[in-house]
Amino acid sequence: MAARNPNHPQAQRAQARSGARIVLKKLITVLLSLAVLVGAYLVAFGVPLQVAQYWGIALTEEATPAARGGPGGFPGGGPRGQGRATTVVLAPLEELAYTLVLRTIGSGVSLRRADVVATEAGEVVETALHANQLVEKGDVLLRLDDRTEQFALEIALANRDQALATVTRYKGLNQNGNAVVTEVALSEAEVALRLAQANVGLAEVALENRTIVAPFSGRLGLSDVSVGDRLSIGDAIVTVDDSTSLLATFEVPERSIGLLAEGKPVLVTTPTFAGRVFEGTITAFDSRLDSLTRSATVQAEIDNSEGLLLAGMTFAIRMTEETDPLPMVPSTAITWDRAGAGIWIAENGITRRVPVTIRYRNGDQVWVETDAPIGAQIVTEGASKLRDGAQVAAADVRKGLGT
Incomplete structure (x- = not known):
């Protein structure tokens, strides 16, 4: 084909x-x-x-x-x-204060502390340096050989007594009209007496400096100075710490500067005494932030009258402050769109969205700033399904729980 x-x-x-x-x-x-x-x-x-x-x-x-x-x-x-309402869970908008909590780490130093050093050179002839011993202000800690100073004081006293006798004799002769003693001679004798008295004072100070005493009441630290040692000027002898009160030094970040105020209470804990809380108050804080850490240094005084805490301990610091009451909603009530966060309010079964600004969070609770009135019915569950003007019906929460 x-x-x-x-x-x-x-x-x-x-x-x-x-x-x-x-x-x-x-x-x-x-x-x-x-x-x-x-x-x-x-x-x-x-x-x-x-x-x-x-x-x-x-x-x-x-x-x-x-x-x-x-x-x-x-x-x-x-x-x-068509014609059916969306079932949601409603709850009244509540107002509640939020507790701001700042946690940081610090270390303790004595409220008053001093490094006792030798102000004179010499041989140690007596010590009372017992570690952790409590001393009172003025208690003798150490004595240096003071024989030379004692002799110098004796000489000064003798010169003073001689000058005093000369002035006394000149005054008596002058009052009796003796022309041998002139006013000039009497004046020179009085000047000599004043110099002799000053030399006595210098000798007494030199003798006192041979004895080292506690500058204030406190607890002694460790010392390796013993009898027979020879000290030079500036040699360290012992440390003294007044630990009846401690200063806890810690850093506060820039975002929490608003919590700082003199006299504000702080709570202090230490691993040494687990479960026990020590109370203190802020006594001072820096006037500027550290350029690297963006934080301020703070000092808080802690009562240590029981003597349990030691300088150098590590402390966990906690500060709290309650804000003014703010609207509080469950986290499930927050929805997001291009404009930001918002919540849904039900009025006569019809919803409308109200914008909010989130301030704080704690678990599933959110504190916000909003124009919604306190007590208004807000959608706490099912908010993600809503649009403006949607009709809603409140769910029976008890029935949903099977009660």
């Missing part, structure tokens, strides 16, 4: 009909796909309010909220939930 000529009119018409059928099938497939998508949208979200108005669909009083809010909070009611 001879092959058909493709240029034959009948062959060309057959090819054209075949191409048209293919195009029609593709068009039908596209239309069916669009129909499926539109149907799925209407089932899920309902008829949009603008489309309903364009088509002239009359919204009844029952259908109006559903057309505005629909199931899931989307416009329109749709065949699945």
Whole structure:
């Protein structure tokens, strides 16, 4: 059989009909796909309010909220939930103070502390340097060999007595009208007496410096000075710490500077006495922040009258402060959009969104700033499904818990 000529009119018409059928099938497939998508949208979200108005669909009083809010909070009611309210959990907006807590680490130093050093050179002839011994101000800690100073004091006293006798004799002769003693001689004798008295004072000071005493009441540290040692000026002898009160020094970050105030109480704990809390008060803090750590140094005085705490201990510092009452909502009530955070308020079964500014968080509780009135019914569960104007119904929480 001879092959058909493709240029034959009948062959060309057959090819054209075949191409048209293919195009029609593709068009039908596209239309069916669009129909499926539109149907799925209407089932899920309902008829949009603008489309309903364009088509002239009359919204009844029952259908109006559903057309505005629909199931899931989307416009329109749709065949699945037109006219039905979204079930949510409602609760009144409460106001509650938030407790700010700052935790940091510090170390303790004695309120008064001193390094006792030798102010004179000499040999040690007596010591009373017992580690951890309590001493009172003025108690003798150490004596240096003072024989030379004692002799110097004796000489000064003798010179003073001689000068005093000379002045006394001159005054007596002068009062009796003796011309041998002139006013000039009497004046020179009085000057000599004053110099002798000053030398006595210097000798007494030199003798006192040979004895080292406690500068204040406190507890002695370790010392390696013993009898027979020879000290030079500036040599360390012992440390004295007045630990009846300790200073806890710690750093406070920039974000918590507002907590600082003189006299503010702090709570102090230490691993040495687990479970026990020591109280203290802020006595001073730096006037500027450290350029590297962005923190301020703070000192707090801690009562240590029992003597349990030692200088150098590591302390865990805790400071607390309550803010003014702020609106508090569960974290599930917060929703987000392009404008930021917000909460949903239900009024007469209709919701509206109110923006909020989050201030603090603690677990599932959030403290916010908002224009919503205290006591207003807010959506605490199911807020993510809502849109403005959606109709809502309060869920029976007790029934949901099975009670």
